[in-house]
Amino acid sequence: MSRTERLLQLMQILRRHRYPVSGAALSQELGISLRSLYRDIATLQNQGAKIAGEAGLGYVLQPGFTLPPLMFTEEEIAAIALGSRWVARQADHKLALAARDALAKIASVLPAEARQELETSGLLIGPSSSNAGNDEQLRQVRLAIRKQHKLVLEYQDETGKASERTIWPCALAFFDSLRVIVAWCELRNDFRHFRTDRIQSLQVADQIYPRSRQALLKEWRVQQGIRPER
Structure with missing residues (x-):
């Protein structure tokens, strides 16, 4: 993995966590040393990322910071497709429609190969057996x-x-x-x-x-x- 890819992955991990996450946990997930992690954190902060925290206390990405569009991995595409289809099948009509719209918006900005993977995912949601109220x-x-x-x-x-x-x-x-x-x-x-x-x-x-x-x-x-x- 290049350092650029690693920095993007670090940002993704931080965005996933709502609460401060320790440097040890971050370095373990990235497969790097704590020293390398501290350098990566400093690099991102110098580039404008609003990362709060410090060594020994944990780090958190502050609200309001927006990442540029990133390429989705095959696993992320599968998760998006499966989750959206579950909501479209299981939720009320308005929420189901929102799930379909969100999926269409994501598909519209993906490269052709990734869009085909999203639209032809082999992960399906079976019929609902719910009697959950109107x-x-x-x-x-x-x-x-x-x-x-x-x-x-x-x-x-x-x-x-x-x-x-x-x-x-x-x-x-x-x-x-x-x-x-x-x-x-x-x-x-x-x-x-x-x-x-x-x-x-x-x-x-x-x-x-x-x-x-x-x-x-x-x-x-x-x-x-x-x-x-x-």
Whole structure:
């Protein structure tokens, strides 16, 4: 690998991580010494890359820095194709359409050989077995999460018992056969998980819930013992 390729790969790794990553982890992934890594970091910083951190503390690429278009590897093309097709098959209509549009935009700027690889990928998504609730409900749930608005649900639990719940939705989990809302429940005063196929009716309230979505999601991860995404 040339040094130019290595610098581009280092930028890609930093862009992948949301939190500071140690020099040791970076050097291990790149297969270089710590001394070489520190030189590469300094080179990128001198070229204008906004990399915060220092030896012993870790490094993070600050928001607002945009990389020029990079060539995708064959594995990256496969991941993009598979992920977009899964969303197009499993999500609500509006999100599925966005996935197809994103895939088309990426294809339009790729060289001919890479575009053919993207369009003819042999990785396919099978038919969905989901009974996950109606399309409009999923769209409303996504909107409430994005806007941090409360949701009022008429909800039926696994025993068939109905109740009205006011919740603060912070995430929507997509499984193969169902969709689950992660939310703070005002009735239970704790986090609860709500299957969208058990929602009898749904209304997006005008009120914005009092804590940020990011804070709720972080608290839920801690409660569930889930490590933060990097």
